[in-house]
Amino acid sequence: MKSPKNARIWAEPHLYNYQGFWYPAWQFQGVLECQKYFQAQDTDILLISSPKCGTTWLKALAFTIINRNSHAITSDHEQKHPLFYNNPHKLVPHLELESHINNPIFEPSSFSSSPSRLFATHLPYISLSKSAKASSCKLVYICRDTKDTFISLWHFMNELGSNHLGPNSLEEAFEMFCRGVSIFGPFWDHVLDYWKESKERPNKVLFLKYEEMREDPNFHVKRLAEFLGVPFSLEEEGSRVVEKITNLCSFEHLSNLGVNKDGKLPSGVENKTFFRGGEVGDWKNYLSPEMVEQLNRLNEEKFRGSRLEL
Numbered sequence: 612m613k614s615p616k617n618a619r620i621w622a623e624p625h626l627y628n629y630q631g632f633w634y635p636a637w638q639f640q641g642v643l644e645c646q647k648y649f650q651a652q653d654t655d656i657l658l659i660s661s662p663k664c665g666t667t668w669l670k671a672l673a674f675t676i677i678n679r680n681s682h683a684i685t686s687d688h689e690q691k692h693p694l695f696y697n698n699p700h701k702l703v704p705h706l707e708l709e710s711h712i713n714n715p716i717f718e719p720s721s722f723s724s725s726p727s728r729l730f731a732t733h734l735p736y737i738s739l740s741k742s743a744k745a746s747s748c749k750l751v752y753i754c755r756d757t758k759d760t761f762i763s764l765w766h767f768m769n770e771l772g773s774n775h776l777g778p779n780s781l782e783e784a785f786e787m788f789c790r791g792v793s794i795f796g797p798f799w800d801h802v803l804d805y806w807k808e809s810k811e812r813p814n815k816v817l818f819l820k821y822e823e824m825r826e827d828p829n830f831h832v833k834r835l836a837e838f839l840g841v842p843f844s845l846e847e848e849g850s851r852v853v854e855k856i857t858n859l860c861s862f863e864h865l866s867n868l869g870v871n872k873d874g875k876l877p878s879g880v881e882n883k884t885f886f887r888g889g890e891v892g893d894w895k896n897y898l899s900p901e902m903v904e905q906l907n908r909l910n911e912e913k914f915r916g917s918r919l920e921l
């Protein structure tokens with residue numbers, strides 16, 4: 612199904628609805644190919660998110676955790692770790708984007724030496740391939756406060772929007788987001804489906820919250836490593852490997868690296884667009900009291916009975 616009006620929709624001329632979720636034309640083909648062709652292996656790890664919920668950060672953390680034996684955590688002085696000269700999106704391929712370019716080949720990053728293939732996706736649960744759901748591959752989902760996600764998405768899409776239709780105003784974007792019309796949205800359905808799966812199959816789906824990770828990153832890095840089957844040894848804890856990973860992957864560190872200030876992805880997107888501010892509660896600088904009330908009300912309605920709070 613195609614969006615009804617020929618207007619600016621998240622700086623896109625049209626969005627397409629498939630299985631209840633919205634996509635720009637340039638991603639739609641990749642979504643279909645990914646659902647049809649991606650063959651998950653039992654040892655795979657999929658990092659999953661609705662856009663702007665912490666994908667870049669999670670990619671950096673998971674890559675560093677699972678490859679720590681082959682890529683030791685180096686200091687600013689040594690700069691040997693791949694994160695010093697690669698944006699996290701280059702180290703962890705995004706399924707629906709890569710498949711669009713290389714269909715139907717799903718190649719893990721050549722930087723990874725882990726026996727687990729590491730991929731990321733924004734696909735909603737309903738559109739994952741059969742094997743991703745049925746195999747023993749691990750799914751790590753990260754979600755974020757609804758209001759901060761919306762503000763981050765609005766900035767990002769306006770920044771990306773290279774078409775002649777121009778940017779969306781905050782009010783236009785807000786109205787669409789609340790109706791569920793956003794990239795890989797409705798946001799609430801995306802989050803809720805993975806939340807339910809994480810409750811039903813906790814060994815299969817780990818559900819992370821951006822704000823909780825900001826609050827105590829070391830705790831969540833340990834939790835992530837345990838879930839991925841590569842817990843930290845006592846020796847590693849003693850030599851502060853957890854803290855080193857947290858620091859290496861922090862917003863402050865990654866956003867100040869040359870590669871993330873000046874580099875670009877093969878798609879042409881500038882790496883710096885993935886590092887806007889990384890603040891919790893930035894929505895307070897943008898949303899009116901009425902908008903806040905509306906998003907709070909939607910959160911309550913959509914998540915009622917699920918015990919999920921965002």
Ligand SMILES: Nc1ncnc2c1ncn2[C@@H]1O[C@H](COP(=O)(O)OS(=O)(=O)O)[C@@H](OP(=O)(O)O)[C@H]1O
Binds near residue numbers: 759762764
């Ligand atoms: N390392 C690290 N730590 C904490 N936060 C980080 C990090 N890297 C990126 N960010 C912030 O995450 C927001 C981008 O979200 P995503 O990475 O999910 O974007 S994308 O879906 O991959 O396009 C975006 O949030 P906003 O700054 O609020 O827009 C980024 O700044």
